[in-house]
Amino acid sequence: MDFNYSDEQKLLIDSVERFVKDDYDFDTRRAIVKSEAGFRRDLWQQFGELGWLAVPFSEEDGGLGGTPVETMIIMESFGKGLVVEPYLSTVVMAGGLLKLGGTAAQKEAILPDLMAGGLIVAVGYAEPSSRFNLADVSTTASASGDGYVLKGHKSVVLHGPMADKLIVSARTSGDRRDADGITLFLVDAGAAGVSRQDYPTVDGLRASEVILENVQVSAADIVGPLGGGLALLDQVVDEAIAAICAEAVGAMEVLHKATLEYCRTRVQFGQPIGRFQVIQHRLVDMYMAYEQAKSMAIMANLKLDAEPAERRRAVSAAKVQIGKSARFVGQQAVQLHGGMGMTDELNVGHYFKRLTMIETLFGNTDFHLKRYAA
């Protein structure tokens, strides 16, 4: 057993943390969130140059051959800066799907450009009536000539507005909610029949409602096995959950430290509010919640390579713990900052909002409790 980072991993931590500190301060982020594009392409390209976008890919695919620990490191640091660039969608999710299920031709066509910070890919796995069930797919892919025609509505596609390509789940056979018969397709964001309604999210990201209206794709656009896309998607979503657990840990660390500092300096009744025992205990509870979350994020990331049943349990357990911790730490950070915690001006509220949405993303606490217990 070893919970230490290797020297190389320490270098990675340093470089991402330095970026967040020097180049992604809160005002920079605020400007990005308010901008038309909702992300900074130059920074994204910088991520490419620094090799961060190549981290999880194998050396044969042109990547750095990183383990989930490297992704965890990057996501945790991104969580500290509330980085809104499409790392989760493009590298962890789309990259993960291609890595595991992509054909040689697909990898060649996409991965080099993706790793360089050129191509952005988003993933459409949810639908208006699917809630968190990845198997609940109404979008259809009907055979047509030597390809397929896609029809349906993928909802809340994170980073959809900036995506050049999408990977969507669609049903090639079976009934809605059948595990079998789901196929993943690569689609050009600009393909005929693809329309998007783009919007900001409450946590500073961008998302799209993607409507697929008779979109023609070819058999070469299938990612992974025909009709067997669910297992692939399930695994990659678990990897994405492990990644956002790390992001949440980073965000919680910032909130806890900021709140601790505030309680040390905010004076009411002639003393720092941190002298009140009820506040001390609250800060201790926040600290414990953070530590528990961190333990579970590490555990989940280290179990991503386990066999599917074990992986799923580990990931759901982590998501439940992170959901509970994130809610507590977020709410209490606001509470202990008093009126200041309620402002848009202070960063605290923004971390709280992101943590709230991480709790929802890929299934909330109730969903993962059920998945764990099942």
Next chain:
Amino acid sequence: MDLAFSAEDLAFQREVREFIAANYPADIRARFDAGLEPRKEDFVRWQKILYEKGWIAPGWPKEYGGTGWTATQKYIFQEELGAANTPGIIPFGLAMVAPVIYTFGSEEQKKRFLPGILSSDVWWCQGYSEPGSGSDLASLKTKAVRQGDKYIVNGSKTWTTMAQWADWIFCLVRTDSTVKQQEGISFLLFDMKSPGVTVRPIITLEGGHEVNECFFDNVEVPVENLIGEEGMGWTYAKFLLGHERSGIAAVARSKRGIAKLKKIANAEQADGAPLIEDPDFRRKLAELEIDLTALEYTELRTLARESQGKGPGPESSILKIKGTEIQQAITEMAVEAAGYYAFAFNRRAMDGSNEPIIGPAATAFAAPSYFNMRKTSIYGGSNEIQKNIIAKMVLGL
């Protein structure tokens, strides 16, 4: 003991319900039901309707325009307003400054200020909190120095709710720094249009504008705007805190919140069925409803004591704490129920016309409401401060 309302109370309830049904303007109702950002004119229009009916100030003594209702009737009235989702009656004039004016003000002040408060022609805001004085309000620093027949006011207030709409402010100011903190505070009223008053918006985390910073730079306030005696402001402010407790538990609003939550859970599909049919969800919903029921009966017991002349004591802090915890829990569960569409940042367009809502209408503001409701455990005496009050005043610790 008897849980039922009397026949008279039931008749009264019918009367209120029918009045609201007949007089609550449909356009305001539509905006409030949709959860859009409230407008000043909506509040004023609705308050004027109640004013014309004679129902705007149930808490006031009859001689000044009150209704003369029993405590139970006041409660029923609040319940019915909440159930119909009418605009909340803005407390600053009617429930906060007016009782101070009719209790401690001069005849002249009563004549001058009470009519405009009753008719909602004058909008008031509450200038208590300062950047350095929140929970520890008595440490406030905004200074009023007497010069002849005027006070010169300098300093700043913050978190001033709806100051952007206010005509007048009631302010706690320091008139004497040589005595014990609490004894150097005075209660001043002044016109927000006075030279030297600047109001700056504070945007809250969900994007709304309801609070402000107010700056006072040599604002001249005639001495006749002082309430009661100089140095007695703290006493009046404390009187006020103990005075207006009705509706503090927000039971009626929370019932509506639960109804709205059920709407979301009806619209949201989970595994091919409405989420509301999910046993785990139902269980959590039941827990919430039971918590609210307990609060409702706690409030009713407080009310019963009140109608026997035992004024609301410090135990009404229970109502504030539980009431806000429940309001917050409802919005938390609404975000859970909304699922992925909670992500969509739907702007609360004032006129409700400019941007299409993403996702089902019921979920449109689930997340912003949740974020915004965090304020309830901070304002009005934070929940930590309320617990300090219970520990000290009720439990004698």
